[in-house]
Amino acid sequence: MNTHSVRGVMSQVLLALVPAIGVHFFLFGLGIVIQLGLAISFALVLEAAMLFLRQKPKLAFLSDGSAVVAAVLFALSVPPLAPWWVSATGMVFAIVVAKQLYGGLGSNIFNPAMVGFAAVIIAFPQAMTRWLIPSTQGGTPPDWGSAWQTIMTGQLAESTSWDTLSQATPLDLVRSGRLNHQTLSEIMADPRMGEFISGGWEWLALAYLAGGLYLLSKKIIQWHVPVTVLVGTLLLTLPGWLIDSDVFRSPLHQLTAGSLVMCAFFIATDPVSGSGTPKGKIIFSLGIVILTLAIRAWGGFPDGVAFAVLLMNMCVPLIDHYTRPKVFGYSTDSRGANNKGGVS
Numbered sequence: 001m002n003t004h005s006v007r008g009v010m011s012q013v014l015l016a017l018v019p020a021i022g023v024h025f026f027l028f029g030l031g032i033v034i035q036l037g038l039a040i041s042f043a044l045v046l047e048a049a050m051l052f053l054r055q056k057p058k059l060a061f062l063s064d065g066s067a068v069v070a071a072v073l074f075a076l077s078v079p080p081l082a083p084w085w086v087s088a089t090g091m092v093f094a095i096v097v098a099k100q101l102y103g104g105l106g107s108n109i110f111n112p113a114m115v116g117f118a119a120v121i122i123a124f125p126q127a128m129t130r131w132l133i134p135s136t137q138g139g140t141p142p143d144w145g146s147a148w149q150t151i152m153t154g155q156l157a158e159s160t161s162w163d164t165l166s167q168a169t170p171l172d173l174v175r176s177g178r179l180n181h182q183t184l185s186e187i188m189a190d191p192r193m194g195e196f197i198s199g200g201w202e203w204l205a206l207a208y209l210a211g212g213l214y215l216l217s218k219k220i221i222q223w224h225v226p227v228t229v230l231v232g233t234l235l236l237t238l239p240g241w242l243i244d245s246d247v248f249r250s251p252l253h254q255l256t257a258g259s260l261v262m263c264a265f266f267i268a269t270d271p272v273s274g275s276g277t278p279k280g281k282i283i284f285s286l287g288i289v290i291l292t293l294a295i296r297a298w299g300g301f302p303d304g305v306a307f308a309v310l311l312m313n314m315c316v317p318l319i320d321h322y323t324r325p326k327v328f329g330y331s332t333d334s335r336g337a338n339n340k341g342g343v344s
Contacts, residue, residue: 010065029141031080134200212265
């Protein structure tokens with residue numbers, strides 16, 4: 001298979017996501033398998049319907065893997081026991097609105113997976129906070145039957161309750177603690193934060209890092225975006241943490257407690273909705289970091305990655321316009337006209 005074709009690239013991205021899927025399964029159980037099945041099924045059906053309506057060849061576009069990648073990234077972003085209508089709604093916005101209504105792959109200006117995630121976190125805020133207790137903290141994920149029943153009905157079995165099965169994410173705990181005027185020391189002392197950095201979520205971050213390094217080694221993505229996101233986060237958060245660790249979160253917590261590592265390698269590297277120039281990629285990625293940290297600190301959502309990506313997607317045309325490399329042999333006169341070789 002040609003690794004530089006659309007299908008080849010998408011296959012490599014899916015392969016790079018296998019470690020994250022495995023860690024997700026280890027931490028939260030069988031729910032991820034059901035979520036993946038639902039998201040992929042909805043994505044393919046909706047893609048086929050839109051291709052039919054737009055009179056486009058279905059087999060060629062359905063087999064390129066882009067809808068499956070968007071579905072997998074979405075499924076990895078939602079709670080493992082989120083009801084089925086969360087996936088259905090997310091894929092409507094990701095595939096129908098963000099992708100096909102803009103003309104299909106290559107024409108979309110927004111990242112489809114992030115559009116889907118932003119839609120469901122606004123539409124179903126309660127369902128999107130019901131994350132299971134990770135196995136690293138003693139959580140016992142439900143069996144296949146209980147997971148299926150919960151996802152299909154939105155209701156738990158009578159013998160269990162959400163209070164005993166689920167808990168807030170580390171970012172949710174920080175946000176709620178801040179609202180209750182707790183210091184970071186008090187928040188981090190909460191047993192639900194775990195014994196290491198991010199209550200077990202750091203293993204997911206490491207899995208995304210491993211997959212991202214694989215993509216870099218295969219030259220599927222370039223270094224500009226992931227390095228800028230990771231290094232930018234560390235540099236922007238390190239001074240505050242060194243000055244007052246009771247007010248400012250540690251750089252490692254900022255990186256591992258949310259979706260920044262996933263974003264660095266699998267979201268912001270999208271060649272369609274991201275910047276296309278080397279300098280532009282750096283500016284685009286740095287903007288995502290700044291907006292994410294700002295939303296985490298002052299916004300209404302615990303993690304701001306999806307909204308940061310979508311806001312920076314809007315800025316891509318302007319970024320590319322001002323970072324476009326100069327073409328050798330051309331100059332621009334005072335009227336904005338291009339003159340070849342500088343000869344008038």
